Amino acid sequence: EPEVTQTPSHQVTQMGQEVILRCVPISNHLYFYWYRQILGQKVEFLVSFYNNEISEKSEIFDDQFSVERPDGSNFTxxxxxxxxxxxxxxxxxxxxxxxxxxxxxxxxxRLTVT
Amino acid sequence: AQSVSQHNHHVILSEAASLELGCNYSYGGTVNLFWYVQYPGQHLQLLLKYFSGDPLVKGIKGFEAEFIKSKFSFNLRKPSVQWSDTAEYFCAVNALYGNAGNMLTFGGGTRLMVKP
Structure with missing residues (x-):
């Protein structure tokens, strides 16, 4: 069965640094999403992406966040x-x-900011 | 905006006990409803979904859920749990509006522990 793959599995970074999280969605899918789950809290919607643009975003997804589909397979x-x-x-x-x-x-x- | 509530945060059962996990949502329009499961260290996996038709839906691994529109509920059930059902269970709603595609709103999750 096709899978969504994400890399890296764990990223540690210092406060103030930039990070890029990578995803390869299932190849014939057209909608892409990012969610996050802070430890012990619920899964929260961040953003959805369709036809090379953001279709919906939550209030969590502020100006420090961005998404991109740089080629035909990756979603960052x-x-x-x-x-x-x-x-x-x-x-x-x-x-x-x-x-x-x-x-x-x-x-x-898993992103850990120190 | 829609919201989803799961009233049980932690449930502990013995093997062979029956399970019912509550899920209520708030949205007046048409919804699709889902239950996802997250086994320790793994990704979210779809257990079952409701779109329309028979309000009692059956999913994988012996799980079922009943959509009661008048109660805005979509409770998950299993008549006899196994140790391997130990996981976190998430109810989710896709409210059919706007441009969000199949965007889901999740409940807070219920952590189930089944004692052997």
Whole structure:
């Protein structure tokens, strides 16, 4: 079964540094998403991406965040200047275009900001 | 905006016990409903989904869920749990509006521990 893959599995960075989290969605999917889960808290929506642009974003997704699909396969989340509170598990997901298509999640990247 | 509530944060059961995890959502329009499971160290996996039709849906591994529209609920059930069901369970809602595609709003999760 096709999978969503995320790299790296764990990223440690210093406060103020930029990080890029990478994802390879399922190849025939058209919607891409980033979610995050702070330890002990719920899974929170960050952003959805369709047709090479952001289709929806949450209030968490402020100016320090950006997403990009630099080529035909990768989908990246960039955090420009990390803060301690950005420490979380970041999940990438993809889905088909049909409304109600289930999301397929990657294994996540655990980001630790020190 | 929609929200999802899972009232049980932690559940501990013995093997063969029956399971019911509560999920309520708030949104007045049409929704698709999902349960995802996250086994320790693994990614979120789809257990089952409801789009329309029979409000009782069956998923993988013997799980089922019932959509009760009047109660805005989508409770997950399993008649007899196994140790391997130890995981965190997330209810999620996809409210059909706007341009968010299949964006999901998740509940807070219920951590299930099954004692052998």
């Amino acid at each position: 989340l960039k955090i420009r200047s990390t803060k301690l509170e950005d420490s979380a598990m970041y999940f990438c997901a993809s889905s088909g275009a049909v409304l109600g298509s289930p999301l397929h999640f990657g294994n996540g990247t």
